[in-house]
Amino acid sequence: MTELQVAQITAEYRRNWLGTDVRKPRFSWQVKSGRRGTMQAAYRLQVAVADTGFTDLQWDSGRVEHAGSLHVEYGGRPLQSRTRYVYRVKVWDGFGRESAWSDEEWLETALLDAGEWQARWITPSAEAIDPASEPVFMLRTTFKADSPIRSARIYASAAGVYEIELNGCRVSDPFMAPGWTSYHKRIQYQTYDVTGALRAGDNGIGIMLADGWYKGNIGFGGRRNVYGERRAALLQLHIVYTDGTEQIVATDPSWKASTGPIRYSEIYHGETYDAQLEQQGWSEAGFNDCAWAAVETIDLPMFTLVAQENWPSRVTEIVKPVSYIRTPAGEAVLDMGQNMVGRIRLSAEAPAGTEIRLQHAEVLDQNGNFYTGNLRSAKQTVNYIAKGGGLETYAPHFSFQGFRYVKIEGYPGQENGPPLDRFAGEVIHSDMEPTGEFECSNSMVNQLQRNIVWGQRGNFLDVPTDCPQRDERLGWTGDAQVFVRTAAFNYNVAPFFTKWMRDMKADQLPNGGVPYVIPHMLEETAHSSAAWGDAAAICPWTMYLVYGDTRLLAEQFDSMKAWVDYIRSQGEDEYLWNTGFHYGDWLGLDAKENSYIGATPKDLIASAFYAYSTRLVKDAAAVLGYTGEAQIYGELLDRVEQAFRHEFITPAGRIAAPTQTAYALALKFGLVEGTAKERAARELNEMVVQNDYHLTTGFVGTPYLCRVLSDNGYHHTAVKLLLQQSYPSWLYPITKGATTIWEHWDGIKPDGSFWSDDMNSYNHYAYGAIGEWLYRSVAGLDLDESAPGYKRLRIAPQFGAGELTSARASLATPYGQAESSWRSEAGETTLSLQIPANTIADVLLRGTWLEQVRESGNRLEDAEGVSRCQQTADGVQLTAGSGSYEFTWPS
Structure with a gap:
């Protein structure tokens, strides 16, 4: 072209x-x-x-x-x-x-003004159907439509989760709509084009309505009714005829209600479906609903309604079982070959009343038996009761599971093993656009990258959850902020985080504190831990960097500022943060016996993040042109940094806490300078080397460890740390068959036994934050922060020092496809680049000399598109315009 x-x-x-x-x-x-x-x-x-x-x-x-x-x-x-x-x-x-x-x-x-809603929130009459009853509600009405129709749109939401059928066919595409938001302040509605589903004459419309996050079991201790005690549905159908006239059909007291085949549906526990109770044609005009109950309206606000912001959650892939297992305990188990999130769609021919039970789990125990201990109270069980009379197909409507293994009970003829083609795993997550790919010469690292991506898919189901299988699945802020940059390499997460950050801003406390989980649904005191609450600053800044989104940055700026002001107001010293509860270096391996919190002092971590968030507020103010606030927070940053150095760095330049996390944070956040910085980097390197290239970091330190080593001249150590296969390491779980990222480095111990059931997720993306380093340092694909959105790329791969012989990263940036791919073989290094049009790239070719480099066989001075070539101590620095390039030089 x-x-x-x-x-x-x-x-x-x-x-x-x-x-x-x-x-x-x-x-x-x-x-x-x-x-x-x-x-x-x-x-x-x-x-x-x-x-x-x-x-x-x-x-x-x-x-x-x-x-x-x-x-x-x-x-x-x-x-x-x-x-x-x-x-x-x-x-x-x-x-x-x-x-x-x-x-x-x-x-x-859609509807730009709340006053345009004529629909009312409806729910079954409490006199006829108990609002607390478990079965999913079914709501319906009929209407006449003239012909010809130009267009028809449904606008719908729910206090709960819903599906819509029109004339017997499902027309609502998203799974678990309207999604999970801070319902008291914001609730999404969806728009559907139903022009082709309408008929001239009589039409029927139906809504299935379940508890979902709104009033179902969510959080700890069996908590329910977090946002309300009654489900409700809201629907408005606009029909426009070719003559310009319009008709509106909306939820109102004329609708009718019943229950049906879904007898039970909970996010944690699964779903029970009795096909014998199906009401055929219930969403069609000719259905006889004389036995159905009345509905009533309830007073829920309309001003909280917002049009869909996030990518909708959908089935994005079908996974077929790879094998059938008969465990030592005699259990019939399907192995999907991949730890996934979604649901099983089963098909069966069975006599009426046959109950088929599917239980879902992530791993088998050390004896090869089905293991559910780490699910805690979550049942993850689906029950299907057959109606008989032929082939039946079913998948849960309002529940999703995290699993690799499925235990089957009651399937007809399963004594010899159920037919694998009667089961399919439907992968469900927010339907984000894939953007990035990473691969290298090490097959286990490539599996690690796949595990990172699968972990993101499993935990990005409308909110960034910590885990998708046990009785938790909450939007933990700490997990989200450590992973956000990696997430933005793998997928386009801008709408995903836009929606989630708006909920964070909505749920932020009046004093600026930030809840541990977003949407906030824990106790009132569950807020404002360092590295967790800092998501309020880190996530908006990351969205600005990778997408150039200044509007979102401006929208979140008051929230960012309020968080830093909250920290400043804590304790007696306004420049240190040494009060309050903190999770510290969560799950750090240098923790005391029987403790979840690593050895790094919590006040050191809190004060380091205080400095980092203050820096981001200062930088955001500068970007947005808020000169006065940029100066105010710049002065605050100077004082916080001085206080940190006085409190935690000795006059000789030693960091007070001899932990990998303490050193990683001080280096990452620019809290050590000059010779002290050189010493800190050297001592961090020695810690890793002396620990036989093993890490001791937890949730806080791990994301930064390799990046800090590489940025400070110890890339070889970072690579050896990456390639370590013995516990603890990123590759150790892969030696144990992991297909997602684990919560604990030793979720399965070398002898096959497990870490504690209390908290042992096998799909927990936080440690997958290493992916950012793979893209940015190993493959060298990065951006210039002064030109966000990848307007100006920085390409400076750090070669594998013999441990890795090739690496490639590609990314669909906002400007187009960018790629950095290198290989070292036969005494020659080759770097291939793709730079999108309307961008430029600053490129560093490490360890070579100007006269040695060729671009597509030409000398650099003769290469079209290449400029500003110069020799530096690190290698050859140049600037390249858009296009494809291939640089070669002797290794």
Whole structure:
């Protein structure tokens, strides 16, 4: 491709976006060109009402002389509710070329004002159906529709979780809609295009309504009814006819209610489905509902409704069982071959009343038997009762499980093993766009990367949970902040974290404290641990860096600032944080006997994160142009850093706590300088080497350990630490068959026994934060923080010092595909790069000399697109424009 093109046009990260309430959406696009060094010089963006051929323009930016192609804010006439808009872009580049108009994309608004809701929240009459009853509620109504129909949209939400059927077919695509938010303050609604599902004449519509996170069992101690004691549904159907007239069908007291085949459904415990109780045709117009009960309305607010923000949760992959196992205890068990999150879809032919029971677990015990101890009180059990009469197929509607193994009871003819083709694992998570890939010359490290990705998929089901299997599954802030940068390499997580951070801001305490889990549903005092609450600063800043999202940064800035102000108000010394409860270096291996908290002093950790969050607030203020606040928090940072050094660093430069975590934090957060920094890096390296290249860090120190070693001249040690296979290490779980990241380094001990049942998840993504280092240091694919969103790349791979002979990372950046791939073989090193159009890259070729380097066989001075070549102590530094490159030099 040599011509100039525009592609991948999005509005708020999405293409063809149905159902938004963003009044000023931002548009982004990618420039495509086969010519090296292509930079956008100008753009023109048009937005029009759909189906007008761009004659009814809502906005024409005109030619704008600017290189920006991310987050260009809509500047036209106010958007109207329930309207589809199309948009297109053309660009000019620095070579004087003009592109054609891009293909058009569209977005469609939902309800932009709460007053547009005519629907009312409904629930079964309490006199007819006990609000606390376990069966899933079924709600229905009928209506007539004229013909011909131009369009039809459903807008729906629930206090609980719901599915919608129209004329006998499911029309609600997401799983566990409307998702989990801080329901008292924010509740999402979804939009569905049901034009093709309507019929001229009589129509029926039905809603299934379960407890979900809203009032089901969630949290510790069997807690229920966290947000309310009654489920409720909200639905509004808008039908537009070709003559321009409209009809609205909405939830109101005329609907009817019943219960049906789903007798029980809980997130932790599973679902019971009695197919004998199915009411065929219940969502169709001709169904006889005379025996159904009345409904009543309940007073829930409308102002809390927001259109879907997160990626919807969906089935994204089908996993087939790899084997059938008969355990020593005689249990019939399916092995899915992968620890996954989702559900089993089973098919069976069985006599009426046959009960098939599926129990889900992550591992087998050391004897090879089915193990559920680490689930604690979670049952993770699905019961299906057959109706008989032929092949039946079922998967849970409102429950999901974390599992690799499935114990089967009651399946007809299973004495000889059930047929594997009658079972399929449906992987479910927020349907994020995959963006990154990493691989290297070590197969176990490649498995580690796969485990990181599977851990993210399993725990990013609408909120970033700590684990997906036991009676917890909460949005722990500490886990999220340590993993957020890795998450953004693997997937596009901008909408995911946008939604979650809005809940964090909504749940933040008036004094600035941040709850341990978001959405906040623990006791009132469960807030504000160092490294957990710091998610309020770290996550928005990370979204700004990787996506260039200044609007989100501005939206979260008051929350970031409030968190730092909260810390400053704690205790007698406003520049140290040495009061309150902290999780410390959670699960650090240098912990005292019978303690979950590592040996690093908690006040050292708290004060280090105090400094880090203050730095991020200062930097965010500078980015947003808040000059006064940038100065205020810059001065605060100076004082916090001085206090930290006075309290925790000796005059000779030794860090007071001789732990890997203490040294990693001090180095990562810039709390040691000059010769003290050199000494700290050297001593950290010695700690790792003297421990035979094993780590002792927990949740707080682990994410930074390899990065700090590599950044301070000890990359060889970091690689040996990565490649360590004996406990404790990243690869040890893989030697035990792990296919996801474990909560404990020794979740399965060398003898096959387990760590304590109390807290032993085998799908717990926090230690997967090593993925960031694999991308940024090993493969060398990074960004320049002064040009966020990968507008300016930094490519500086650190080669494996003989331990690794190749590595490759690719990333779908906001500007396009970037890749850094190196290999060392036969005395030669090759670095292959892909740099997206409209970006540039600063490249460091380590350990070589200018005269030795060739690019695609040419000398550097003759290479098109390469500039600013210079020799440095570390190697050859150069700048490259967009395009594909291959640099080679003698190893």
